[in-house]
Amino acid sequence: MAADPETVSVLDEHGALQPTAAAEPYAERALGVPTETKLRFLEDMVTTRAFDVAAANLQRQGHLALWVPSYGQEAAQVGSGRAARPQDTLFPAYREHAVAMVRGLDPLAIIRLYRGATHGGWDPAANGNFRVYCLVIGSQTLHATGYAMGVQLDGLAGTGDPERDEAVLVYFGDGATAQGDTNEALVFAASYATPQVFFIQNNHWAISVPVERQSRVPLYRRASGFGIPGVRVDGNDVLAVHAVTGALLDDARAGRGPALIEALTYRIGAHTSSDDPTKYRSEEELQRWTLRDPILRLRRHLEHDGVGAEVLDEIDARAQDVAADVRRRALELTDPPLSLMFEHVYSEEHPRMREQQAWLERYESSFGGGA
The missing domain is CATH 1.20.5 (Single alpha-helices involved in coiled-coils or other helix-helix interfaces)
Known part of the structure; x- marks a missing residue:
């Protein structure tokens, strides 16, 4: 699949460094990531996927009421989540499992939520300022914008001290861009120059509705209509996602206002465990995106960098240990x-x-x- 010149990307599908023209402003950030950090990114993604598979199995076995998979979207979540600073506040939708784990949330808290063993979720202040999941499509964008307005009014952004300045990062899917709440949030964010970044995970399907039916233009271009910058990034390229998100969060913290990111990725699995994607999308499309697997891409890149198989195998083993531990503890859960x-x-x-x-x-x- 040929690289899109409008999309920020630094790794091709085989893991080789092939920056696109759009990557030029972010190249220094993306290409300067040390191997140790790349390995951290890989372990985050592999662990999330192992957890995701374990949770899906728990749902099929009757231990969860519902499961919302993130399979295939790991790079978009890990790259953006790792770009945020500890003082930043993150507002998820309902499948940001990798972001949750990056911010320090025990994955069992997510299991407890989808089991119905909690009435809310978790304490954000004790879990990396990671807010609770929001199942009302798009409403978290308003929550995030209101919070970002508070950050601004409290003088916590644009102070000139990057170690203290705060920003807000809010996640939503391509389907949520059609919601009134999301558009109202963008209006307020632009009007008040809030310190926040809107992060669209464009996984190409709003349940059974394809993105091309939702928007006649690329989603990142909508940002200009609200008067804010918009950037499209390869959501399966963790280095590109990390660089773009980091740059725009820096701008937000410095008081330069909001921005929007469209991360192009793909929902490999179903929308939720109640969905059957074979009813509305082709096997050919699925296979085409499966070849662009974000984990495989970074793994190949690390192999090009000389990382040995034993290191990568150890990451796989630790991820399986995490998944097994979550399963064991999930089976011990009792009703609250x-x-x-x-x-x-x-x-x-x-x-x-x-x-x-x-x-x-x-x-x-x-x-x-x-x-």
Whole structure:
């Protein structure tokens, strides 16, 4: 597949360095990544995929109510997630498993969410400022923009101190670009010059609707209509994604306003475990994108760099250990107490919550059991 000159890419499908013309502003960042960091990227991606496969199996075996795979989108998530700084706040949609793990979230928290064993998810402050999953399509873009406005109003961006300045990174899919919430978020972000980056994972399918039906122009070009920069990057090239996201987050932190990234990738699996993609997409298209596997691409690149098979095999083994550990702990999960639904609704204890909890406890006890 020929490289698109409008798309930032530095690795070809075989892992060789072949920067496109669009990569020129980001080449120094992309080409200066040390081998140790590239190995970290690879392990992030391999571990995420092993976890993803294990979770999909748990769902099929009846242990999860639903599973939303990220298979094939690992480079887009790892490259962008690793580009964010600890002080940045990240707003996911619902399949950003790699980003979650990069930010330090225990993957069992994701399993607990899709099992229905939690009423919300996790504490973002204790997990790398990684906010909870959002299943209402596109609404997280408004949450992120409101938060970014707060960062700006609190004087936490554009101070001239890059070690302290903050930015916001929000993830969504190509389908969410058609949502009113997303477009309203872009309007407010542009109007108030918020310190944030909008990150589209264009995996080509909004469930069964292809991206070409959603937009008559490449999605990154829409940014200009809102008056903000837009960049398209090869979402299966982790080095390119990391370089572009890092550059635009730097701009956001420095007070230069928002930007939008369209990461071209592909959803290898189903939209969710309730979906059958064979009903609406061709096997030929699937195979064409399978050959562009982001993990295989980086692995080949590292082999070109002289990394030995034993190092890569160790990464695979550690990833399988993580997946096995998650599966073991998932099988030990129990249902949460009903009282959990009243916790963390407000930042401080609230009398209305106490009243509702007391009512529920009385109701449950009327059946001869406890809450």
